[in-house]
Amino acid sequence: MVRKTKTTQPLTTAQQLGSLMKSARDIMRKDKGLSGDLDRLPMLTWVMFLKFLGDLEQIHEQEAIMAGKRFRSAIEPPYRWRDWGAKEDGITGDELIAFINNEEAIRPDGTEGPGLFAYLRSLQSSNGGNRRDVIAIVFKGVVNRMINGYLLRDIINKINGIHFNSSEEIHTLSHLYESMLKEMRDSAGDSGEFYTPRPVVRFMVEVIDPRLGETILDPACGTGGFLVETFNHLEKQCKTVQDRETLQTKSIFGGEAKPLPYLLVQMNLLLHGLESPQIDPLNSLRFPLREIGDKDRVDIILTNPPFGGEEERGILGNFPEDKQTGETALLFLQLIMRKLKRHPKPGRAGVVVPESVMGDIGVAQRIRQELVETYNLHTIVRLPRGVFEPYSDIQTNLLFFDCFGITKGIWFYQHEVPIERQSMRNPCYTRIYPLRYEELEPLLAWWENRKEIHAAWYVPKSEIVARGYSFDFRNPNRTETEYAVPTSIVSAIKRPLDRAFNSFAELVPKANSLEALLNDKGFRRALGTFLVRVRQGATVEPDRVYKQITVRLYGNGVVLRQMMLGRDIRTRPQFVAQAGQLIMSRIDARNGAFGLVPNELDGALVSQDFPLFEINTSVVEPGFLALLLRSDQFAEACKRASRGTTNRKRLKEDLFLTETVLIPPSDIQRTVVDLLGLMRSTVNEVLTAASAANEAIRALANYIFE
Numbered sequence: 001m002v003r004k005t006k007t008t009q010p011l012t013t014a015q016q017l018g019s020l021m022k023s024a025r026d027i028m029r030k031d032k033g034l035s036g037d038l039d040r041l042p043m044l045t046w047v048m049f050l051k052f053l054g055d056l057e058q059i060h061e062q063e064a065i066m067a068g069k070r071f072r073s074a075i076e077p078p079y080r081w082r083d084w085g086a087k088e089d090g091i092t093g094d095e096l097i098a099f100i101n102n103e104e105a106i107r108p109d110g111t112e113g114p115g116l117f118a119y120l121r122s123l124q125s126s127n128g129g130n131r132r133d134v135i136a137i138v139f140k141g142v143v144n145r146m147i148n149g150y151l152l153r154d155i156i157n158k159i160n161g162i163h164f165n166s167s168e169e170i171h172t173l174s175h176l177y178e179s180m181l182k183e184m185r186d187s188a189g190d191s192g193e194f195y196t197p198r199p200v201v202r203f204m205v206e207v208i209d210p211r212l213g214e215t216i217l218d219p220a221c222g223t224g225g226f227l228v229e230t231f232n233h234l235e236k237q238c239k240t241v242q243d244r245e246t247l248q249t250k251s252i253f254g255g256e257a258k259p260l261p262y263l264l265v266q267m268n269l270l271l272h273g274l275e276s277p278q279i280d281p282l283n284s285l286r287f288p289l290r291e292i293g294d295k296d297r298v299d300i301i302l303t304n305p306p307f308g309g310e311e312e313r314g315i316l317g318n319f320p321e322d323k324q325t326g327e328t329a330l331l332f333l334q335l336i337m338r339k340l341k342r343h344p345k346p347g348r349a350g351v352v353v354p355e356s357v358m359g360d361i362g363v364a365q366r367i368r369q370e371l372v373e374t375y376n377l378h379t380i381v382r383l384p385r386g387v388f389e390p391y392s393d394i395q396t397n398l399l400f401f402d403c404f405g406i407t408k409g410i411w412f413y414q415h416e417v418p419i420e421r422q423s424m425r426n427p428c429y430t431r432i433y434p435l436r437y438e439e440l441e442p443l444l445a446w447w448e449n450r451k452e453i454h455a456a457w458y459v460p461k462s463e464i465v466a467r468g469y470s471f472d473f474r475n476p477n478r479t480e481t482e483y484a485v486p487t488s489i490v491s492a493i494k495r496p497l498d499r500a501f502n503s504f505a506e507l508v509p510k511a512n513s514l515e516a517l518l519n520d521k522g523f524r525r526a527l528g529t530f531l532v533r534v535r536q537g538a539t540v541e542p543d544r545v546y547k548q549i550t551v552r553l554y555g556n557g558v559v560l561r562q563m564m565l566g567r568d569i570r571t572r573p574q575f576v577a578q579a580g581q582l583i584m585s586r587i588d589a590r591n592g593a594f595g596l597v598p599n600e601l602d603g604a605l606v607s608q609d610f611p612l613f614e615i616n617t618s619v620v621e622p623g624f625l626a627l628l629l630r631s632d633q634f635a636e637a638c639k640r641a642s643r644g645t646t647n648r649k650r651l652k653e654d655l656f657l658t659e660t661v662l663i664p665p666s667d668i669q670r671t672v673v674d675l676l677g678l679m680r681s682t683v684n685e686v687l688t689a690a691s692a693a694n695e696a697i698r699a700l701a702n703y704i705f706e
Contacts, residue, residue, distance in 0.1 A: 017172050024158040033147040035538060035576045036603015041180050042260055045267045046142045047159050052270055054081025055164035074131040079119050084108040085156050092153035100144050137281045138266055141259020174271040181223050196225050196304040196352060197387060199437040204302055204350040205229045207447055212237040212246060214299035219284035220332060221254035224265035226302045228272050248275055255284035285331055288318040289338045297341040304352035305332030325363040329353055333367055346403035355395040359472030368469040377401040380471060382414045386429030409460040411450060413443055414475040528657030530619035534612050536576045538605055542567035547604040549577060551585045554592040558583055558601060574605040582613040589638040589651040611653050620663055623673035633661050
């Protein structure tokens, strides 16, 4: 952990830090070079990265002076943060953009020399330590996408208000940063990467239980979820200066080949207290398995390797001929097996794998056989669908194995969505109802005291071998679920009904005048009074990947259409869609092709066939607007505003904005939304309780007539 010096500046509170970060992001929204969180968070990260390094180097410089030692900075003048970033009235506008972007530029001290990024990319460790190599690697993959130097100066001044020499502020900022990472992951949509939910990460680290002095690796670390959780786990074990030195330099290792996640994991680990993250910036699969020896092995591997990717032919040559495959998860599984220590202390691993690994034949089957016959695969946790929403609905499993002998049998544990969080139509986790850590507490309790229960069962090795080394075993105890007694079920059904009755008694009188209001012409409003047409043009770069969205018919919402390189986007011009905007299809608006842009598609591109509208929420409540978009009156307005022949009708925006709809006052809008929300939640609770009752009755009947 970095030794923090006291700052003479007043500490920034959590609320102020949150406000500061929000202000910075709001400023970035004004820059035409950025579109969505996929651009904004990396931009914010590299600025924070340089401010963090500036503060860190000043701490080390002060310590060196006090110790009478010579200090050599990793970043030299005039490229240090204090030379160009810390001065509120420092370089700005085009001069700032040129200093950052250009190969040669006028530097803050008035001299000519390499631009900031050009200098940072040229750093080498021979001139000042390993940190220089890390900085060079980070900035090889960084691009400044902001084009307005005055806005960029505003961002820099905001970040300059963060004190990275304060443990308290860094702790608060680390939580803010994690929330921003989640937003960026959500906005990534179908990016081909699955980010591991925090409850799964926390559970895996807790049961593997890394100990100080062990080496821990995540060879596909992404933004560092496993490494951060492991660092926090080990930090609690530190008692001495030597312990902290071990944690900082000899414990945590990662691999991440993509430039953006590499930058993000560096910042994530720095913010959580790891002073010099040791992250390999190249493909972890690049080494032939046969060349990985004892010196390359580690005590623990915790990872969620990429699923379904494809590797180049040269990478496949690093694996045995009979185990070469296009499934990246299987390649990583072989690497993990090879990288675990066998002596003096056997290593252990926890790995997330897709459902296909469990039962596929061919290469997958041969790898499973090696895992059973050479390693001790002791536990498989089967997760339900939806755990990885919104990144994927693929079903996943957690494999836990070690090098303590060979497999004698496997314990399986089937985690299910708690019945109170299920609906009859969707018994899985969703983006709205994600997995929560406390729902894994029964699994944690079972882990320490293993026995066969309704969720857990044991399969001996002989049965696994007889099934061709398949791991695709279903729960044989599924019908033995422990059900509530009938009286509690009756209570469970009665409780939401009583609560709903009391609430309706309070809400309904407020809505009695609703019908009269809706029929009153005075409450008809033109759509143009709360919808404003926007056209934020996009500058499409040929080598950049963009999200393109479309709108489904009949109210089925806004979805990702495809990911495309800029050079492949033929339709021009393109426009930037922002979260919360109303988007419509000119061709199919009359058929219900309209909806609100969700957060995960913020910054996506659309053609001029999809007009976008900002919403004035002072006129229409967001919840009421969602109801309005599903109403007959809005559908009719779209039909009336569409002109042309039967097969070539198009929405005319000018006509559309003059169409009128019934909009009651805000208090009535909120009442309507509250009533419908109450009805929906009541129905879901009753259906859930009724489903439990049905299962209990069936189980009772089976017991009686067995």
